[in-house]
Amino acid sequence: MGVFVNGIAIKGESEFYILEAGEVEETAKEISLKQRCPVLSVYIYDGDYWGYTLYLSGEIKNEFATMPDYFEDSEEVVFRYTANVPLLSQSFTVSEKQIERYLCHWTDAMLEGEDFAYEDDEFPYGDAWQMVDFLKTLGFQYPEGELPNSMCVQLPTLRKILENSLPANECEETAEDYPLIDMLPSAFSSDYLCNLLEDNRIKEFQFMDKTPPEIIDFVIRYCGEVQQPEKNSVCQHMNVLAAFCAYWMNKGSGWSFLDRATYEPICLKYEKPTDVYLLRARAAVTEFNKRHRAIRDLKRLIELDSDNIELYQAEIRKWERLEKKWYLDRQ
Numbered sequence: 001m002g003v004f005v006n007g008i009a010i011k012g013e014s015e016f017y018i019l020e021a022g023e024v025e026e027t028a029k030e031i032s033l034k035q036r037c038p039v040l041s042v043y044i045y046d047g048d049y050w051g052y053t054l055y056l057s058g059e060i061k062n063e064f065a066t067m068p069d070y071f072e073d074s075e076e077v078v079f080r081y082t083a084n085v086p087l088l089s090q091s092f093t094v095s096e097k098q099i100e101r102y103l104c105h106w107t108d109a110m111l112e113g114e115d116f117a118y119e120d121d122e123f124p125y126g127d128a129w130q131m132v133d134f135l136k137t138l139g140f141q142y143p144e145g146e147l148p149n150s151m152c153v154q155l156p157t158l159r160k161i162l163e164n165s166l167p168a169n170e171c172e173e174t175a176e177d178y179p180l181i182d183m184l185p186s187a188f189s190s191d192y193l194c195n196l197l198e199d200n201r202i203k204e205f206q207f208m209d210k211t212p213p214e215i216i217d218f219v220i221r222y223c224g225e226v227q228q229p230e231k232n233s234v235c236q237h238m239n240v241l242a243a244f245c246a247y248w249m250n251k252g253s254g255w256s257f258l259d260r261a262t263y264e265p266i267c268l269k270y271e272k273p274t275d276v277y278l279l280r281a282r283a284a285v286t287e288f289n290k291r292h293r294a295i296r297d298l299k300r301l302i303e304l305d306s307d308n309i310e311l312y313q314a315e316i317r318k319w320e321r322l323e324k325k326w327y328l329d330r331q
Helices: 021-034 075-080 085-092 108-112 130-138 158-163 190-197 212-224 233-249 255-259 276-284 288-304 306-330
Strands: 005-010 016-018 039-045 049-056 059-065
Touching (some): 005 021, 005 130, 021 039, 021 049, 021 059, 049 130, 059 085, 158 212, 158 233, 212 233, 233 255, 233 276
Antiparallel strands (some): 005 016, 005 039, 039 049, 049 059
């Protein structure tokens, strides 16, 4: 059972607005820029944890998640999703003492216990609906009729997704946003995934009957127990499945899993990847801060697949334009 909630809280108002996942960040950014006021994009992910993104004047100033290591356990990710309590306190005119107990990373003890951040709270640590108590403290009313039970949705299994060609989570992107996926077969195509699932080493785990969050959780735990998972072909294939699941739930996601689907150490000689389908998917969902990796994959695709060289070159030019704009904006 998965619970997904996305909405925004605007300084100076009292209502928390529920929005579609694909529009919430852009809306928060636009309002904070036009109205010159703090805006919080607040979310619940799959009923497991909650978090926020703070926008000031159209820019992201702070991000927080109660489980920052949900997808990737690294110091960099944990640091990125750590609350700036003084900034949030100042932005929404509440004392730090009123909110600081909400803004901590959940430990195993918190997940297993029934402790509350504050005495009058309705939801304890470990319950993603603690978000409602947090919003209330900031002065925002969660919409009536939208509380926990009515927000639960049953996610389909991987079998239903593939057999019925269920589209990725609805958002405003078009084919122009992900041409390497939408215009060419890739590691996110049904045929590729079905062939992967027919591998006897993968088949035994019965991924077809698991939901996307269950698959992601299983892959993370399984690979965490394998020595040198980056060199293990089973782990590499599993990470492709996890990447597809992440992309299906949130279009544009999945890069960190695809990064683990090949072994390419920086300081050692290695065999260059030859899986055109995987490279297309990875280059398509790369974020701007990893643009050098996307360009490297695109250049490798040019070597392997000359039939689509114009598309790969167009993608490289896109990254070059974005990088040029980034440098100009910083001046």
